Amino acid sequence: MKRRIIYLLLLGLILILACVACQASSPGGEEEGEAQMPMTISSSAFSEGDEIPRRYTCDGEDLSPPLTWSDTPNGTQSLVLITDDPDAPSGTFVHWVLYNIPPDTSSLSEEVSGIGTQGVNGFGKSGYSGPCPPKGPAHRYFFKIYALDTSLNLQSGATKSDVEMAMQGHVLAQGQLMGMYER
Secondary structure, eight states: OHHHHHHHHHHHHHHHHHHHHHHHHSGGGOOTTSSOEEOEEEOSSOOTTSBOOGGGSTTTTOOOOOEEEEOOOTTOOEEEEEEEETTSTTSOEEEEEEEEEOTTOOEEOTTOOSSSEEOBOTTSOBSOOOOOOOSSSOEEEEEEEEEESSOOOOOTTOOHHHHHHHHTTOEEEEEEEEEEEOO
């Protein structure tokens, strides 16, 4: 009886270790279908880690910046763009949620409109609202692009949380561009 218990415990331990090893071998430890490939996203207005020009902030014209991306994988059915500030005093603040962007789209012009479906940002508005941090050190703003194997069944005005929940298990690739802004 003791041997059988020891045998079952060892078998359970082996299964647990096999599961851990299997998860560690998947790229980034993502769930199946999640972010298996990288995408490249850039802007002609600023480079990775550079200051976002005032024109694209609440201190300027508050226009969405021009963005371009590449490496959209085959099988992409829609794209999602989320812009947020993880350095906000109250936690990550959302500046833009744009989803169901057509898969053949590879750029957004300045002050884009009529492409995809606009979600609600942290200001409670639909569309883009630029960086507007409190006075102090610079904040980081992440422009994140996602390629999905589906279109999202969401009405206009969805929140970042709604979009992220609907995206689960459907991300084929993703990329991000980070810009800085301080007041």
